[in-house]
Amino acid sequence: xxxxxxxKVIAIENLSKSxxxxxxxxxxxxxxxxxxxxxxxxxSGSGKSTLLRCxxxxxxxxxxxxxxxGKEVADRQKEINEYRSKVGMVFQSFNLFENMxxxxxxxxxxxxxxxxxxxEAFERAIKHLxxxxxxxYINAYPSQLSGGQKQRVAIARALCMxxxxxxxxxxxxxxxxxxxxxxxxxxxxxxxTGLTMIIVTHEMAFARDVSTRTIFMDRGYIVEDAxxxxxxxxxxxxxxxxxxxxxxxxxxxxxxxxxxxxx
Amino acid sequence: xxxxxxxxxxxxxxxxxNEYKYMFLEGLWITLYIAVIGTLVGFIVGxxxxxxxxxxxxxxxxxxxxxLMRTLKIxxxxxxxxxxxxxxxVQGMIVYYGLLQANVKISPxxxxxLVTVLNTGAYMAETVRGGINSxxxxxxxxxxxxxxxxxxxxxxxxxxxxxxxxxxxxxxxxLTNLKMTSVLNVIGVSELFLVAKTAGGxxxxxFESYLVIAVIYFVLCFVLNRLFLLLEKKLAKKKDYVLxxxxxxxxx
Numbered sequence: 001x002x003x004x005x006x007x008k009v010i011a012i013e014n015l016s017k018s019x020x021x022x023x024x025x026x027x028x029x030x031x032x033x034x035x036x037x038x039x040x041x042x043x044s045g046s047g048k049s050t051l052l053r054c055x056x057x058x059x060x061x062x063x064x065x066x067x068x069x070g071k072e073v074a075d076r077q078k079e080i081n082e083y084r085s086k087v088g089m090v091f092q093s094f095n096l097f098e099n100m101x102x103x104x105x106x107x108x109x110x111x112x113x114x115x116x117x118x119x120e121a122f123e124r125a126i127k128h129l130x131x132x133x134x135x136x137y138i139n140a141y142p143s144q145l146s147g148g149q150k151q152r153v154a155i156a157r158a159l160c161m162x163x164x165x166x167x168x169x170x171x172x173x174x175x176x177x178x179x180x181x182x183x184x185x186x187x188x189x190x191x192x193t194g195l196t197m198i199i200v201t202h203e204m205a206f207a208r209d210v211s212t213r214t215i216f217m218d219r220g221y222i223v224e225d226a227x228x229x230x231x232x233x234x235x236x237x238x239x240x241x242x243x244x245x246x247x248x249x250x251x252x253x254x255x256x257x258x259x260x261x262x263x
Numbered sequence: 264x265x266x267x268x269x270x271x272x273x274x275x276x277x278x279x280x281n282e283y284k285y286m287f288l289e290g291l292w293i294t295l296y297i298a299v300i301g302t303l304v305g306f307i308v309g310x311x312x313x314x315x316x317x318x319x320x321x322x323x324x325x326x327x328x329x330x331l332m333r334t335l336k337i338x339x340x341x342x343x344x345x346x347x348x349x350x351x352x353v354q355g356m357i358v359y360y361g362l363l364q365a366n367v368k369i370s371p372x373x374x375x376x377l378v379t380v381l382n383t384g385a386y387m388a389e390t391v392r393g394g395i396n397s398x399x400x401x402x403x404x405x406x407x408x409x410x411x412x413x414x415x416x417x418x419x420x421x422x423x424x425x426x427x428x429x430x431x432x433x434x435x436x437x438l439t440n441l442k443m444t445s446v447l448n449v450i451g452v453s454e455l456f457l458v459a460k461t462a463g464g465x466x467x468x469x470f471e472s473y474l475v476i477a478v479i480y481f482v483l484c485f486v487l488n489r490l491f492l493l494l495e496k497k498l499a500k501k502k503d504y505v506l507x508x509x510x511x512x513x514x515x
Contacts, residue, residue: 056408058404058407058408060322060323075323076323077321077323077324077412077413078412081410081411081412082410083410084407084408084409084410085409085410086410088408088409089408091401091404091405091408093401094401094405095399095401095402095404095405095408096405097402097405097406097419097420098402098424099420099423099424099427101504108409108411108419109406109409109410109411112411112415112419113409113410113411113415114410126510129510130510135507135510136506136507136508136510136511137504137506137507138507138510139504139505139506139507140504141501141504143501144501144504154405157409158408158409161409161410
């Protein structure tokens with residue numbers, strides 16, 4: 001472990017992952033400091049989601065190391081569980097427990113993993129459900145909620161664990177356009193609270209406006225890693241430029257139409 | 264009609280049913296007893312074996328744990344294959360006479376329950392495995408991402424959902440067992456079938472005698488099936504949730 005990884009919340013060294021012959025991640029190196037909001041963008045199949053799943057140990061890396069607060073995350077199940085309880089994850093498909101109410105979804109891990117009292121778990125659940133605007137729905141089952149509501153509950157559930165880092169795996173990709181805004185707003189508020197976040201997303205405007213650092217991935221490599229202003233408006237790598245050109249053109253057209261509309 | 268001195272088929276049926284009513288009742292009781300206990304314990308065996316079969320062996324675990332798990336999985340697999348691959352009537356013979364030969368003294372009823380348990384367990388294991396597989400993988404990942412252990416995930420998240428999918432098959436298994444107990448007459452369990460055999464043999468009126476228990480089996484299964492269907496419907500009914508109005512203001 002190098003000197004600088006010791007101070008990072010999460011540090012990844014030389015991480016590779018392959019599924020059979022197909023190499024998805026190639027020697028990834030990057031580190032996350034406390035309070036950073038990192039957005040990972042890139043085309044489908046570039047390895048963004050796999051990287052996030054490796055960070056949370058849902059996928060076992062083929063090679064390389066992951067450090068959490070300077071300590072290597074071991075492969076023992078018990079240590080993985082403890083690590084995961086501090087690194088929350090929000091999924092594209094929500095993954096709320098279908099057999100539990102919204103309230104129970106938020107409480108179960110607080111009582112059974114962190115061994116907090118029921119009262120404490122309840123208070124945490126209400127606090128975070130209020131923050132995402134879902135407190136009135138505590139008695140509902142996930143199947144009775146819309147996608148956007150489910151995702152907001154999923155965020156609250158992750159927050160109830162008081163995580164040090166929160167990972168988002170394309171949290172808005174399964175939502176219809178009307179619901180995306182609500183979830184993104186919740187995430188924006190979270191970013192402002194100073195929570196460390198790693199977000200895999202296709203929402204370019206969100207990445208540009210909210211992240212403190214944006215990473216562009218392509219074919220299993222980190223191609224560019226820069227502050228959003230730099231990555232979006234002055235990309236150094238031709239591949240980044242190609243990927244972003246469409247988004248930037250859209251933005252330009254939008255600005256022009258607005259300018260015309262405003263006279 | 265003269266029921267005390269039967270001369271036609273109908274009279275014979277009534278005569279036998281009346282003459283042997285206590286034996287039929289006792290046979291019915293034993294049939295139910297074996298079916299209920301055998302099925303319930305069999306379900307437990309089935310759930311345990313089904314869960315063992317679902318466990319993934321972790322490459323990171325130490326050697327001893329891996330060997331133990333592998334052995335356990337092989338035992339479960341062999342058990343399921345053997346009991347699914349042989350008729351229950353043969354299993355009854357082998358278990359009962361096998362144990363007798365090994366000088367283990369067990370009553371026919373106990374042997375009957377044992378065979379029903381082992382048989383049910385083998386079939387339920389497969390059903391439970393299917394039920395577990397039918398639960399979306401995301402449910403597990405959601406639990407793992409919160410730091411829940413695989414065991415906790417299984418009991419709190421996966422099994423309750425798998426259970427719901429497995430209930431119809433559990434009812435089915437119970438009704439099957441109710442009828443399958445009839446094969447236990449070969450080891451001398453005095454359930455309904457053996458009573459009918461005895462009663463029929465006394466008067467050489469086999470058809471009439473078996474007709475009596477056919478009606479008993481049918482009514483029993485029919486009534487129970489309706490009851491379970493009713494229960495299932497009631498369980499499946501989704502209750503509407505009530506908005507917690509006390510939290511409405513803050514989040515509006």
